[in-house]
Amino acid sequence: MRPRSLLALFLIPMGLIIAAVPQNTTRPYKLTAEELLAEANTRTQFVTPEVVADMIIKKDPSLRLIDVRSQDEFEKYSLPGAINIPYADLLSDEHTDILNQDVFMNVFYSNGTLTANEAWMLTRQLGYENNYVLEGGLNYWFDTILNPEKPSDSSSDEEFAKYDFRKSAGMALGGGNVIMPSQEQSAPSTKPAVKAASKKKKAAGGC
Amino acid sequence: MGPLAVNEIISENTNLLLAFIIGIGFGFVLEQSGFSSSRKLAGVFYGYDTVVLKVFFTAAITAMLGLLFFSLFGWIDLDLVYVNPTYLTSAIVGGIIMGVGFIMGGYCPGTSFCGASIGKIDAMVFVGGLFIGVIIFGAGYGIWEKMYMAKFLGFPKVSTALGLSDGIFALILIIVALGMFWVAEWAEKKFPKAEY
């Protein structure tokens, strides 16, 4: 048999099969429970209030704050420029475009960390990227940005620099005259290293 | 599962080691197919030897089918595979310049390295030319940067652009390629084959 006929005999059936089957049926983009747990444990989903405050002041266009509290709470107080997606409505279709995208760095926040982190877990399990959680939530935000505690005289220069930043950021963002929300207390834990808003990872190309 | 390096299943250094091994396979197959000879390569443009056309399209189709089947079985996430960006102007202008270079020099970059590795002096000179060409591009980058960046269309797939599913496009390409192979074999009979 001629090589060309052999090739045709091999390629045409393969082509027919691939043309007939539905595309991307088994795309493994959803995370398994184990993968999600492993990722949640790295705590890289958290961004510190300083980073968020800095982005708000600099009007960083890539930042998108998402308030996952109820609409009532959102109307009472919200961070500048935030949009409201109540936790209960998180999975409704109208919000998919906001949560599953690769343009903005979405930062979820609630009063504490809990609800926002749950929102992150849900979106992450769906395979969405670029969603983050404001570390410590609004409670910690008030403590650090709006009413920063002056470090003691023996503190390092670094501590003072941090304080100065917090104070100026707090002023820029209207500190002092807001009411503390009090539900859902959660103490801030150790600060994680902040990962820059990473776009979907791809292999570098270019011949 | 795949791509292994992107999903961090293998380390960066393992990836580079595998790059070297894949390169050996690449060079070996190119040489075995006769791509180390400029006269064999240029033959496709005069009809006396169409090995380039046959190897090129068979390879593209095999890899394409492989990727589609791997994706079907869930072995590779095609979203993570690099799809070349499409800059319409530069793709056409660059292609035209490369086309002239091809018929003039008789090699393309990959095959010239392959030819140089078995001692073809013309291939080594071609490789030297490649370096000069890239240096010229770098030195005058500001001059052609605008054209280089013009008409960016994102990372479109040809199947999407034509409104077909990947599979149906692959089938069409297979049929077109087999048709071309038939014409190529007819041409090889018609034009005298040189001995080299």
Next chain:
Amino acid sequence: MNETKVIKKTKYLNPYVGGVLLGLVLLAANFVAGRGLGASGAIKSAVVSAYTAVAPVTSEASGFVREFRESHQGNPLKTWLVFEMLGVIVGGFISGAIAGRLKLKVEHFPGITSRKRLILAFGGGILFGFGSQIGRGCTSGSALSGMAVLSLGGFITMMAIFGTAFAFAYLFRKNWI
């Protein structure tokens, strides 16, 4: 080995078999690294490192270096394509050694001189090197690998390369047939 003189050059692989094998290599590259094969990219890496290390970076070239740096971190020579191209040289050499094709020579159509062939090869190399940068990849990186992942740009570049080469074939026919 004294036998090499007697043994005729081994024949080339059947092009369809070669094509399938090359396709499998390309598939392996995509499976392992999530990217296709390439050749001119390795040269680009080398030139970028030369620009950064040796030559005083002119304002024109700095854009070129910056464009490269955007997608590559670290040492420009420690990239996938550089290692792959080193492999190509080794692989080509092994194949040539097995087939008895290792020989230092200028291959050319008998109708032209070696000198003319070398000048044309050099000129063709310059054009190809330049064009591969404009077109973001050569026949392997843009056309072949691009086609395998169904990239529109890959198909356009492929058609432009082969179309132009066919169109200019008549002009250069004296050098080949």
